[in-house]
Amino acid sequence: MKFLIFLGTTRDSTPPKPSRLGLRVAKACLDCLNIQFSDHEIELIDALDYPLESVFKPYFSYANSKAPAALSSLAEKIESADGFIMVSPEYNHSMSPALSNLLNHFGSSLFSYKPSAIVTYSAGQWGGMRAAIGMRTFLSELGCLSVSAMIHIPKAQEVLTEDGAIEAHEDQRAWFNYFGRTFNQLDWWAQATKNQRDKIDPHNTVSDFKRDPSQRNAP
Template sequence: MKFLLFLGTVRDSTPPKPARLGKRVAEACLACLQERFQDHEIELIDALDYPAEAVFKPHFAYAKSKAPDRLNALADKIADCDGFIMVSPEYNHSMSPALANLLNHFGSSLFAYKPSAIVTYSAGQWGGMRAAIGMRTFLSELGCLPVSAMIHVPKAQDVFTEDGTPQPDVDQAGWFDYFGRTFNQLVWWAQAAGEHRDRVDPHALMRDFTRDPSQRNAP
């Protein structure tokens, strides 16, 4: 199966230090997935690689075939994958606005009927868990319902080095066991959803909203 790991931070400067703390967490997630879930394909999608999309115009608002190549390519990847891992810091007790901005460029039909996993982190003691609570609602509205187990990394700078390897006094196996509970849930649900999508096309059954917001209205 294919999974996309979204890194939802674009703050690449100091202060605060260290810069791009989330990159460490994302790299650690990738290392765990590559070690323990070798049968699956994982791709990192870094919000920092999409600076032009900071000026919001959703992919579906472009005239047909006129969307930027970068957005078209990412739309295809979202449609083709089996699940998502969303890595976010906590800003003002909420998820990263950069992550929300990037995801909101695409209609929910691309994300729908596939599971997601929530990974949050912080430089302090809470590990971004308050952002994670809001992410449950956000991701559910996209249709990629989050699995129940979540990953929180408090004081991430003390846990992982810049390339995502554990700090010298950190137990990698313990952290990978902790990550693995969430990733095992993600893989289980992705397999179940994928098998059922092969039997019943959810987009045909539920009819995606593609023309106008009024399609959501009651009669």
């Protein structure tokens, strides 16, 4: 099985401090997944590693020209993945614009029929849970429905060290058990959808919308 962790923050400056708090969260998720599923392939996709053009042009619009190498490489990784972990801070009660911008460069045909897990965090007491509610709708439209359990980390700067370790070592089991509920759901659904995709290609059963929006219209 192959899972991609999408880190949806590109803010690499202060104030506020600490910068790139989400990187700590992503590293903690990576550590937990590697312990829990040692035979799986887990890769971190950092939005900061994908500088995008100022004029929005999605990957699928490069039909008659060569897409940027970074987008092509990421498209291949998304297509070959079995599930996704979406890590986001909260901006105005919504998901990170850096994350939505990166994901919006790709059509749902790459993400669809695979599950996702939502992980949010904040420096305050709510842990980004308001952003997580909106992410459910976004991810369902992208085709990678989120599992029911979500992960919220309030005051993440107090919970996690800079390298993503649990600040109080004795709390690691409790936190990883909390993470594990979500990741176990993700793994179950990823196994189930992979088995079904191997039997029946969903893109042949349910045609993708690739020409124009009228394909979605009722008769």
